[in-house]
Amino acid sequence: MRICLDENVPDHVKIRLEAKGHNVEFSRDIAGSGASDRELLKICAQEQRVLLTNDRDFDRLHGVVHHEGILRYSLNQQTKEGWKKVVDGIGLIDKHLKMRNELQWPKQWADTF
Numbered sequence: 001m002r003i004c005l006d007e008n009v010p011d012h013v014k015i016r017l018e019a020k021g022h023n024v025e026f027s028r029d030i031a032g033s034g035a036s037d038r039e040l041l042k043i044c045a046q047e048q049r050v051l052l053t054n055d056r057d058f059d060r061l062h063g064v065v066h067h068e069g070i071l072r073y074s075l076n077q078q079t080k081e082g083w084k085k086v087v088d089g090i091g092l093i094d095k096h097l098k099m100r101n102e103l104q105w106p107k108q109w110a111d112t113f
Contacts, residue, residue, distance in 0.1 A: 001094040002068075004030060004044045006053035010078075013052075016087045022094070025049065041067040050099050052090070062103040069099025 002023045005014055009026075017024045027035070031043045037057050042065065044051050050069035051058065058070050071093070073086050093104065 001090065001099075002047065002049045003071075003090070004040070004047070004049040004051045006040075006051060006055055007033075008054050009052055010083075013083055013087065016083065017090065020087060020091055022090070027051075037061055038065055041065045041070075044068050052086075059103065062101075067101060069101070070103045071099075072103065072105045074105070 003017060003025075005017075005024060005026050007027055014024045014026065025047075027040055030047060030049070031040045035043070037055070038061060041051065041058070041061055045065075045067050048068050050071055051067065052071045052073070054073050056072075058072070061067075062070055071090065073082075093099065
């Protein structure tokens with residue numbers, strides 16, 4: 001899966017996702033710092049990247065802006081075990097779901113598989 005990590009995702013998550021075979025970039029590297037949420041979603045769509053974020057602002061753009069998919073995690077998942085679940089959940093999504101124009105939360109990932 002091609003993934004864009006929003007500015008709020010720690011660096012170590014990129015390493016974990018790449019180790020699982022994903023193509024991962026940070027939002028700051030593909031859109032520059034200061035890009036609006038709308039601009040970032042458009043760039044992600046152009047690059048066919050799903051966005052991983054905890055920013056609720058993207059919830060409002062879902063359904064308004066075409067995108068490759070938004071994966072939302074919660075702040076309580078920012079532990080070693082929580083990040084493991086997020087990374088493992090992304091692996092499940094990659095195998096089972098089409099993400100284009102979808103908004104998914106980790107709880108949904110667990111309920112789906």
